[in-house]
Amino acid sequence: MSKKKLCPRSRSIHGPSSSKAWEFSHHLVPPMTASTTFRLKSLKRGAQGFSSFANLDAQGDEPIWIYDRLDEPTTLMLEEQLAVMESGECAVAFSTGMGAISATLMSLLGAGQKVVAHRTLYGCTDSLLTNWLPRYNIASSLINLNSDAELDRELADPDTGVVYFESLSNPMLELIDIERVARKVRQAGAKRRKPIYIVVDNTFATPWAMRPLEWGADFTIQSLTKNISGFGTEMGGAVITRRQHEPLLKLARKDFGAIIHPSSAWHILVFGISTQSMRFEQQQRTAQKIASFLEKHPKVQGVTYPGLKSHPQHKLARRLLRSPEGEFCPGTMISFRLKGGPKKCEKFVDDLAKNSYTITLAVSLGLVKTLIEVPGFMTHSGVPAERRDESQIDPSLIRLSVGIENNKDLLSDLEAALKKI
Ligand SMILES: Cc1ncc(COP(=O)(O)O)c(C=O)c1O
Structure with missing residues (x-):
């Protein structure tokens, strides 16, 4: 059957x-492999395995498995699925999201170059850019990528090698x-020898809500x-891109490990990919209800959710955040502030941590269980205070990752905690 005709929803299940x-014809569910090293029939085959690894010109009909750190059957199956979901030609999987981000940036940039990033980023990505890359003489410039003037200025700098951002920024x-960014980057890239790559962290949106490669990301x-x-039991990361970039990423994974x-x-x-669209849609329906509830609540100062008309980029959200089936997908994450500042915020979050059944105080996101956190004190506490202020990640900003619980139970836990402040 032609795979082109199938929606990713069906592809992710089968x-x-x-x-x-x-x-595949012999297994309904692919077997789980667990061997760090692989038996080789001859020295010739071993040598062939090494010479064909990360070499697009030397790929045979069947992969030669050598050692887990090079390539591995279950990981390859996962990568094939991720490539389909993100509309890419290939994917390279890593141990964590940060493993994927650091390997990508270290592969694409060399000493003397610069990464230009949006000013609001996940805390550890911010630290990678501002604390670690400068040690290797790779500079970073954190700007407002939505400002034409700031982007044009950075693209005019011949050292700029990567433009980096999150498709839906964490936590704003x-x-x-x-x-728009892709058009400007292509224009700037045409005038120089070294390319400028666009790298987008699509974790918050997930491929169900956005496929950045379709909009011009690299x-x-x-x-x-x-x-x-989705279930809070596994860690992993992935980079999805065009086939030509696969060797470099695989070499980086082999050597960075x-x-x-x-x-x-x-x-x-087996469990995550096949259920992602369904979980995401359920979480999103509830997120829309919670965001509307919070927006109307007298003790809430403001709510940020792309599905609300009050989101400052609601029009752009309606254009970019679309499922592969064309539905508007505002996502599963909400940020909000309470009236009364950090003291009220702490009281509210502590009350939920103690008394709520459905809402857990914990970092991470996108899971079947609803999680709440305060980025200024937790995930983004490492970002210097003045830059946190610039991005409005103040100590009273609350981040909610909506799970698959019944929305009435979630609303009643929120209402109970709001009553007490
Ligand atoms: C937007 C974003 N990107 C990347 C990461 C890092 O992922 P991991 O914890 O799998 O390394 C996180 C973690 O919270 C995140 O929120």
């Missing part, structure tokens, strides 16, 4: 009809008009730990 990694839920990154794995464990790859493939 997988590819054939794979170089496994004989800002969007970047990828099409690399999409996922923390598989979040919505794609952030490989995903085959057991995690299997769980994400």
